[in-house]
Amino acid sequence: METTNSIEVIGDIIPGEAAKARRKLEQLIKNVNRSAFDVAELLFVVKSKGYFEEATFSEYTKSLEIKPRKAAYLVHMVEVMSFLEIPRETYEVLGISKLRAITSLNVDGVWENPESGQKTPLAEFIRSFIDKGNEMSLPEIQKHVRTLKGIEGTNDDIVWENIPFIRSSLENVVNPALELARKNIGSVSKDSEGISQDASKGRAWEVIAVSYLNDPENSQEG
Numbered sequence: 001m002e003t004t005n006s007i008e009v010i011g012d013i014i015p016g017e018a019a020k021a022r023r024k025l026e027q028l029i030k031n032v033n034r035s036a037f038d039v040a041e042l043l044f045v046v047k048s049k050g051y052f053e054e055a056t057f058s059e060y061t062k063s064l065e066i067k068p069r070k071a072a073y074l075v076h077m078v079e080v081m082s083f084l085e086i087p088r089e090t091y092e093v094l095g096i097s098k099l100r101a102i103t104s105l106n107v108d109g110v111w112e113n114p115e116s117g118q119k120t121p122l123a124e125f126i127r128s129f130i131d132k133g134n135e136m137s138l139p140e141i142q143k144h145v146r147t148l149k150g151i152e153g154t155n156d157d158i159v160w161e162n163i164p165f166i167r168s169s170l171e172n173v174v175n176p177a178l179e180l181a182r183k184n185i186g187s188v189s190k191d192s193e194g195i196s197q198d199a200s201k202g203r204a205w206e207v208i209a210v211s212y213l214n215d216p217e218n219s220q221e222g
Contacts, residue, residue: 036096037088039066040074044082047075077103084123086130094133101142102129111148122148178204 043061046052052060061071074096080103081091091099109122125148129141136144165174181204199207212218 033092033095036074037092040078041088043071043075044078048079073100073103080107080126081130083107084127086127091130094130097138098129098133098136098141101138101145102126102133105145105148177208181205181207 046060047057054060054063057075058068058072061068064071077091077096077099081088081099084107094102103126105122105126107123107126110119111122111125112119125144129136129144133141178201182199182201185199185203185207187198
């Protein structure tokens with residue numbers, strides 16, 4: 001086996017250095033997750049104790065250097081865990097992505113088995129996911145969550161489409177069209193604080209597509 005400066009080389013990998021790099025990466029990833037959970041807990045304290053001068057907590061988060069949507073799901077995760085009295089050391093190991101999927105379930109909701117008709121509180125499923133989450137992949141958890149929401153295997157199942165654009169087209173055509181569609185659709189729901197929520201980009205795309213399909217000028221007939 002050839003060596004370089006007394007360090008054994010296998011292909012392009014130096015034994016010991018690869019393991020060291022992996023440990024460093026895992027530590028950095030762990031610190032990122034821990035930082036996110038620290039933010040989530042502090043947001044929960046601010047919201048639950050009313051430590052803000054703005055009219056609503058949503059307005060408060062808009063003044064921070066964090067996307068309001070991210071702030072919303074971070075604080076919601078802790079709210080659900082607090083309601084179920086599940087300590088941080090139990091749920092933190094799952095990571096943000098898994099916990100976000102799990103807590104998207106309505107903690108007050110009930111799931112009815114379509115075959116037996118048996119009803120089970122969703123809180124029980126949430127506890128089960130937290131307990132067994134380390135044994136499940138994120139896609140597995142997401143699939144179970146969609147099933148409990150009644151959208152897995154139906155036409156309402158959520159799918160993602162990644163579409164590349166030329167930057168100038170995205171900025172000057174696509175985004176303005178989406179914003180116009182969202183404006184015309186108007187608010188579609190309200191959050192827990194009664195703040196109106198705009199339609200999603202997916203909904204805006206759907207409206208634009210329907211408009212195109214319904215335009216006789218775009219028909220291929222004849």
